[in-house]
Amino acid sequence: MRAYTPLTITDAVLEQMASTPDPRMKEVMEAAVRHLHAFAREVNLTPAEWIKGIEFMTKVGQACTPARQEFILLSDTLGLSALVNIMHDKTKLEEATSASLLGPFFRENTPTFASGAQIAKKTEGVEVVLFGRVTNAHGAPLPNAQVTVWQTAADGRYDIQNGIEEIDCRGIFRTDADGNYLIQTVRPLGYFIPLDGPVGQMVMSQKRHGMRPAHIHFLISAPNYRELVTALYLAGDAHLEDDVVFGASGDLVAEVKDGDPACPIKGLPSIHFDFNLARESEDDKRAGRVGADPAAVTAGNGQTTKPYGAPPAEIADAAGPKKSGIFSGLFRGR
Numbered sequence: 001m002r003a004y005t006p007l008t009i010t011d012a013v014l015e016q017m018a019s020t021p022d023p024r025m026k027e028v029m030e031a032a033v034r035h036l037h038a039f040a041r042e043v044n045l046t047p048a049e050w051i052k053g054i055e056f057m058t059k060v061g062q063a064c065t066p067a068r069q070e071f072i073l074l075s076d077t078l079g080l081s082a083l084v085n086i087m088h089d090k091t092k093l094e095e096a097t098s099a100s101l102l103g104p105f106f107r108e109n110t111p112t113f114a115s116g117a118q119i120a121k122k123t124e125g126v127e128v129v130l131f132g133r134v135t136n137a138h139g140a141p142l143p144n145a146q147v148t149v150w151q152t153a154a155d156g157r158y159d160i161q162n163g164i165e166e167i168d169c170r171g172i173f174r175t176d177a178d179g180n181y182l183i184q185t186v187r188p189l190g191y192f193i194p195l196d197g198p199v200g201q202m203v204m205s206q207k208r209h210g211m212r213p214a215h216i217h218f219l220i221s222a223p224n225y226r227e228l229v230t231a232l233y234l235a236g237d238a239h240l241e242d243d244v245v246f247g248a249s250g251d252l253v254a255e256v257k258d259g260d261p262a263c264p265i266k267g268l269p270s271i272h273f274d275f276n277l278a279r280e281s282e283d284d285k286r287a288g289r290v291g292a293d294p295a296a297v298t299a300g301n302g303q304t305t306k307p308y309g310a311p312p313a314e315i316a317d318a319a320g321p322k323k324s325g326i327f328s329g330l331f332r333g334r
């Protein structure tokens with residue numbers, strides 16, 4: 001029987017996991033264990049701190065509902081979403097518009113609008129026109145590209161923050177034959193990320209301001225092109241440099257202009273931005289998005305009340321001869 005030390009325990013875990021058949025799963029899990037153990041050793045993690053961490057992650061899970069994704073918010077505020085996004089963006093086949101975060105407020109249930117329609121039901125605040133072209137990396141127009149937008153209402157809140165039934169300030173549009181898109185909306189406000197949950201507690205305990213600069217999310221797709229998940233950040237916002245989720249970047253800052261002669265709708269302030277899509281690679285088809293509709297992530301919603309089930313029969317049988325004793329039932333199939 002070997003005695004583990006703070007160093008050999010890591011090797012023992014890696015040895016036991018070495019049977020993982022999927023090579024990528026093996027690589028990811030081995031690195032996760034090595035780094036997790038190194039972290040615990042570096043800070044000399046105490047039992048009280050360890051259970052505090054477990055309690056925190058439990059609260060993050062409990063805060064998740066079909067309308068709220070606290071884990072994505074955690075990943076966003078720790079910069080992990082931005083890191084994965086930046087790494088993914090660097091793998092595109094050709095220079096094109098930069099990606100930005102999908103964030104926790106995207107939802108699949110989004111109405112479709114005709115070009116030029118207003119997506120905000122309540123148009124208090126400043127009405128703004130969004131227009132421009134969707135092209136390939138060389139500037140050729142992409143007709144019939146799908147352009148999905150979502151943003152806060154003029155009060156700085158997303159519809160989904162008021163309940164899953166409310167749908168506002170989001171819409172799906174198509175580009176015309178010349179690749180043009182045209183959308184009417186209201187000027188979004190910078191906002192606090194949700195601070196009423198465990199992630200908010202963490203952010204506040206770190207004395208961070210918890211604000212995102214005003215922005216409009218875009219998800220743009222066309223057949224054979226890499227899906228573009230991005231956002232436009234409004235020039236002049238006070239939090240462009242210190243976005244709490246690290247999403248804002250200089251090349252995605254857009255100016256709201258008055259009386260732009262190029263704007264197809266006259267008399268309203270407007271944002272003109274052209275998006276370029278990179279061609280899609282084989283890897284892109286499997287890459288997925290950094291983010292998802294909370295309802296899709298929370299399938300089942302953790303509502304099961306079953307305590308512990310038996311292991312699958314084939315696993316229990318492979319574990320060897322049936323043992324007797326008080327734990328025997330735990331390791332048997334049906």
Ligand SMILES: [Fe+2]
Nearest residue numbers: 103105215217
């Ligand atoms: Fe957002």
